[in-house]
Amino acid sequence: MKQIIGAITLVVPDYDAAIAFYVGKLGFDLIEDTRLTDTKRWVLVAPKGSTESRLLLAQADGKAQEAAIGNQAGGRVFLFLNTDDFDRDHAAMSASGVEFLEEPRSESYGKVAVFRDPFGNQWDLIQHV
Template sequence: MKQVIGAITLVVPDYDEALAFYAGTLGFGVIEDTRLNETKRWVLVAPKGSTETRLLLARADGDAQAAAVGNQTGGRVFLFLHTDDFDRDHGAMSAAGVTFLEAPRTEPYGKVAVFRDPFGNKWDLIEHAAR
């Protein structure tokens, strides 16, 4: 039996603003962008080379969802972007204006640095140590 998490919802203030960051700045691929009605779209993005888990960019609907934008995990790191070349991706992301909250550091599990998306969500950029 095999199961995978197909998508994780990321509540954002605006579809196009989120696409500008995730597809534009980070270079994620747009898997799907389908208009469902006048105000709702089904927008899936994923890092280049990713084959399983996607991010569903969901525009906040109402005050409770708007309040959760950027703080869906209460201030903890929310998502983990694994890379095969930390220095390459950290350099490219820094040059593109991504806000890193710390200098890169080496941990027993690999090289890591926390960055923030424009909405306040914290991410880890991680290159796992060779095992």
């Protein structure tokens, strides 16, 4: 038996702002953008080369969801972007204006740096050894 996590919901304030960041600045692929109702869309993005995991960008609906934006992991790093070339991706992300919260560092498990998306979510950019 094989199971995978196909998508993780990421609550965002606005679909188009989220697409602009994830596709425009991080270089993710826009997998799908389907209008479901006048206010809801099914928006899936994925890092280049990713074949199984996706982010479902979900525009907040109501105060409770708005309060969760940027804090879905309670202030911890929420998502981990694995790369096969840390230096290439760190340079490209920095050049496109991605906010890194620290300088790159080497750990026993690999090279890593924490960055933040414009909505407050913390990510690790990581190249495992």
